[in-house]
Amino acid sequence: MMSKRCSPPKAQTLAARRQFLSGNLSIAYKNPLKIVRGEMQYLYDDEGRQYLDAYNNVAHVGHCHQRVIKVAQDQMAVLNTNTRYLSDQIINYAERLTATLPDLLNVCFFVNSGSEANELALRLARTHTEARTLIVLDHAYHGNTTTLIDISPYKHDGPGGFGAPNWVHKVPLPDLYRGLYRAADEHASEKYVRHVSEVVEKIGRGNLCGFIGESFPSVGGQIELPKSYLAAVYSEVRAAGGVCIADEVQTGYGRIGKHFWGFENYDVTPDIVVLGKPIGNGHPIGAVVTTREIASSFDNGMEFFSTFGGNNVSCAIGVEVLNVVLEEQLQSHARGVGDLMSAGLRELMSRYEIIGDVRGSGMFLGVELVKSRATREPATEEAAAVVNQMRNSGILLGTDGPFHNVLKIRPPMPFNRADADSLVSTLAKTLSVLS
Ligand code: PMP
Numbered sequence: 001m002m003s004k005r006c007s008p009p010k011a012q013t014l015a016a017r018r019q020f021l022s023g024n025l026s027i028a029y030k031n032p033l034k035i036v037r038g039e040m041q042y043l044y045d046d047e048g049r050q051y052l053d054a055y056n057n058v059a060h061v062g063h064c065h066q067r068v069i070k071v072a073q074d075q076m077a078v079l080n081t082n083t084r085y086l087s088d089q090i091i092n093y094a095e096r097l098t099a100t101l102p103d104l105l106n107v108c109f110f111v112n113s114g115s116e117a118n119e120l121a122l123r124l125a126r127t128h129t130e131a132r133t134l135i136v137l138d139h140a141y142h143g144n145t146t147t148l149i150d151i152s153p154y155k156h157d158g159p160g161g162f163g164a165p166n167w168v169h170k171v172p173l174p175d176l177y178r179g180l181y182r183a184a185d186e187h188a189s190e191k192y193v194r195h196v197s198e199v200v201e202k203i204g205r206g207n208l209c210g211f212i213g214e215s216f217p218s219v220g221g222q223i224e225l226p227k228s229y230l231a232a233v234y235s236e237v238r239a240a241g242g243v244c245i246a247d248e249v250q251t252g253y254g255r256i257g258k259h260f261w262g263f264e265n266y267d268v269t270p271d272i273v274v275l276g277k278p279i280g281n282g283h284p285i286g287a288v289v290t291t292r293e294i295a296s297s298f299d300n301g302m303e304f305f306s307t308f309g310g311n312n313v314s315c316a317i318g319v320e321v322l323n324v325v326l327e328e329q330l331q332s333h334a335r336g337v338g339d340l341m342s343a344g345l346r347e348l349m350s351r352y353e354i355i356g357d358v359r360g361s362g363m364f365l366g367v368e369l370v371k372s373r374a375t376r377e378p379a380t381e382e383a384a385a386v387v388n389q390m391r392n393s394g395i396l397l398g399t400d401g402p403f404h405n406v407l408k409i410r411p412p413m414p415f416n417r418a419d420a421d422s423l424v425s426t427l428a429k430t431l432s433v434l435s
Contacts, residue, residue: 007046010034028398029391038063041415043396052395052419057364057410060253060278061324068281068320075316082307083110089315096322098289100260102269107295109288110310110318114249114276115143117286120304121212121272122147124290125243128297131209135199135237136164138173139220139402142212142247151212154219169203171195173220174229177357177368178376178401189226196233200240208242210271215262218250221401222366222408224359230266243294246270250364253278253322254331255413257338257362265361283317284308330413331362337420338362341409344424352431354379363415366400367407367427378403382434389430395423 008016013034017025033051037044040062043051053063061068075089083090094108111117126132134151136142141154149155150165157163164170172180174192181188200208211233217223234244251262252275259265261273271294275287286309298304308314325331342358345367349355356370369379369386383405387397398408407427411419 007034007036010046028396030388031392033391033396040065041412041419050394051391052411052415052422054409054411054415054419054423055396055398056412057250057255058277058282059412060255061281061321061328061330062412062414063282065281065324067324068283068317071316071320072283072313075313078312080311080313083305083310087312087315089312089319090310093315093318096319097275097287100322101273101289104269104291105273105289107290107292109290109304110314111286111288111306112284112308112314113143113286114247114274115145115148115286116306116309117249117274117276117288118142118148118151118212118245118247119145120288121245121274121290122151122209124272124288124294124298125210125245127300128243128294129209129241131207131241132167133169133203133207134167134209135169135171135196135211135242137213137217137220138170140173140212140214140217140247141219167209169199171199173217173223174225175217175221175223176226177359178221189229190232192226192229193232193236196236200236205240208237208240210242210245211237212245212247214247214250215265216251216256216361216364218364218408218410219400221368221406222360222364224361225266227266230263230268234268234270243271244268245272245274247274249274249276250410253325254334255362255364255410256360257331257335260331279321280314280317281321283314285314285318287318325413328414333416334362334413337415337417338365340417341365341420341424344420345427348424348428348431351428352435354382354431354435360409363409363411363413365409367409368401369405369407378405380405383407385434386427386430389433390426393426393430395426 034046035043036046041053043053098106136151138153141152142148151168153170176183181191246263254260272290279285345358349358354369357368360366369383371377371379380403383399390397400406400408
């Protein structure tokens with residue numbers, strides 16, 4: 001643990017950050033936090049103040065989980081090298097990971113981030129289909145590389161972006177609250193699917209590389225897709241010769257409560273699954289899991305190698321994170337606490353007009369704030385004010401969605417019933433002051 005004395009004051013750290021780091025690294029909250037320690041669902045600042053973390057899904061089994069630390073330390077003391085030697089850790093990890101997935105998804109690749117994993121997924125898809133054209137959901141984010149900015153409307157349509165290249169086809173985000181077709185329209189799902197069919201018709205069958213989508217779009221505003229949407233899209237895409245990629249970077253590992261993987265919520269099996277954030281509990285691990293058929297197409301003579309991907313330490317950590325998720329029954333915990341929290345948030349919605357929608361599943365929730373329920377005009381400034389006030393009250397949230405008006409709730413999984421009550425009651429106080 002870093003002591004108070006050896007940590008320079010916050011103002012000095014802020015000034016040094018401005019001096020040495022790029023300005024486009026954003027800082028959360030009007031009054032920035034200098035976090036010096038984490039423990040399970042809590043973070044501690046440089047003055048020793050505790051914050052309830054309702055935002056950081058990377059620390060999936062909890063910040064600095066003791067079992068994960070121990071395994072990492074032990075393995076670091078023995079060996080950490082690359083995949084060109086036989087190793088039990090990588091085999092163990094691949095076996096354990098594939099055991100959580102549908103049988104067809106049985107070949108693993110290990111890299112170091114969600115971005116690297118999505119990059120690799122694209123290479124696999126392109127090699128397998130010998131096509132390039134990709135269908136993406138509007139407002140999606142898939143990572144920070146050049147190609148991933150190209151497939152991420154959240155970035156390429158935003159400030160500093162240059163729009164989509166001609167091989168990327170954007171379809172409307174199936175957002176039943178704010179999207180083109182809404183919950184009141186019983187044909188909304190089919191209408192959203194029709195946009196995918198139109199792209200397929202336009203580019204011609206056989207020219208499609210595939211479709212990539214998050215199972216629960218996160219930066220799009222914590223969206224749950226219409227139930228039948230993915231099954232219909234997958235079948236259109238496959239009929240056109242494309243492959244279906246599920247970006248599970250935000251939603252895997254039991255977070256949504258009802259299921260271990262987000263795509264299971266829609267009764268589909270992707271051809272390629274992309275994993276990141278939670279699987280290393282903060283240690284940088286990304287993974288791609290695919291079918292033997294797609295992996296065989298990719299095995300075309302060009303070596304695949306990542307210096308750090310699949311190293312002994314990362315794999316040992318990956319296995320232990322999975323052990324903790326399963327042994328501590330975090331999926332059913334997420335369901336129980338998530339249901340309680342949703343119920344509390346819905347009750348707030350009955351009292352505060354500013355809450356236009358409460359949605360999500362398990363510990364992946366969104367609270368959409370609007371200036372008027374009738375017009376659904378986004379309450380962007382109010383959402384920022386709520387998040388800043390919650391931070392001052394000791395609870396960390398973020399905002400997301402195209403208008404940054406959706407409160408994003410994605411805590412480390414040990415977040416418990418008392419934490420959920422505290423979040424809901426503090427939010428109630430914040431909203432009552434605001435109104
Ligand atoms: N996919 C999704 C859905 C993400 O949310 C992110 C990160 N926010 C990424 C990919 C990229 O992951 P990373 O930052 O680890 O490269």
